[in-house]
Amino acid sequence: MVQSESCLFRRHAEGPVLTASDWPYPINTVFNPGATSHEQETVLLCRVEDRQGVSHLTVARSRNGRTDWSIDPQPLIDADPDDPASCWGAEDPRVTRLEELGCWAITYTVYGPAGPAVALALTEDFRTLTPKGVILPPENKNASLFPRRVDGDFVLLHRPVSAASDTADIWLSRSSSLDSWTIAEPVLRSRRGPAWDAVRIGAGPPPIATSRGWLLVYHGVKAGAGTQVYRAGLALLDLERPERVLRRSTQWVLSPSTRYERQGDVPNVVFPTGMVHRLDTGDLDLYYGAADTSIGLATAKLDEVLDFLWDCEPVDNGL
Structure with missing residues (x-):
């Protein structure tokens, strides 16, 4: 039975979990966080835009992942004015626990005159970093990194764009060492026509391994009259061949509907970037940027999400 958005993902009843007013120093907005659990706390690595319009990444911690956030007084990752790759900012992190290395990998977008690029850093405590630079x-x-190797390689979802293409889709690259990456392989393409994800798509939080495959949350964009709408959808990838899409939701599962999602610096945006699987309850806590202005939270049951996806039509791939 197909469930509606409202009963699959349930928004935090009190609205955004973090806003600019929570910050210990002056900022414009906070949004698009990576998320994980560390030392019995939920850790969000938040994109913070300052009052010059430049973004950096700052850590926020909470015991329950909803309230009483402790926010670091300084960024963990900042723009580097001496680096042409990142002089215009650091944006949109995803956080992946790598048990093999005993650390977390942070994949994020660096921004400079040449355009957005993907950078990687490793951390054991979200206080110190081992930067790997632009990858x-x-x-x-x-860019969203899988939490374990597949067929001997680390696997990274990302969204390359070239002048020769009129689409922006989800691709996959592999690496034996996290340093050099293979030529990208297509995974999931934006749909055509009036679909909610017809303009472009991009990977959200790091995929979660389940008994039915890798669970992927992604964002899709649709062009409207004078605006674009960002929504969230779901896909299921083969555990051993993650380039193979098993299921893909035809409908979105989260769409801008509240005031804080429809009004802000960029209206009509739900942009998922962080997800924590609560093993004790089976909950998926999905953290997302709301209108590029605040951080929202929506929660679903993993088994209900998988049932919803399994009821979708089987596909051989997402192309």
Whole structure:
């Protein structure tokens, strides 16, 4: 039975979990966080835009992942004015726990005159970093790393764009070492026509391994009259061949509907970037940017999400 958006993902009843007014220093907006659990706390690595319009990444921590946030007084990752790749900012992180290395990988977008590129850093405590630098050159973004190797390689979803293409889709690259990456392989393409994800798509939080495949949350964009609408959808990828899409939701599962999602610096945006699987409850806590202005939270049951996806028509791929 297909469920509606309202009963699959349930928004936090009190609205955004973080806004600019929560910050310990003056900022414009906070949005698009990576998310994980560390030392019995929910850790969000938040994109913070300052009052010059430049973004950096700052850590916020909470015992329950909803309230009483402790926010670091300084960014963990900042723009580097001496680096042409990142002099215009650091944006839209995803956070992946790599048990093999005993650390977390942070994939994020760096921004400079050449355009957006993908950078990588490793951390054991969200206080110190081992930077790996730019791993995918411009124009590339929306990078999300799988939590374990597949067939011996680390696997990275990302969104390359070239002048020769009129679409922006989800592709996959592989690496034996996290340093150099293979030529991208297509995974999921934006749909055509009036679909909610027809303009462009991008990977959201790092995929979660389930008994039925890798669960992927992604964002899709549709052009409207004088505006664009960002929504969230779902796909299921083969565990051993993640370039193979098993299921893909035809309908979105989260769409701008509240005031804080429809009004802000960029109206009509739900942009999922962080997700925490609560093993004790089976909940998926999905953290997302709302109108490029605040951080929202929506929660679903993993088994209900998988049932919803399994009821979708089987597909051989997402192309």
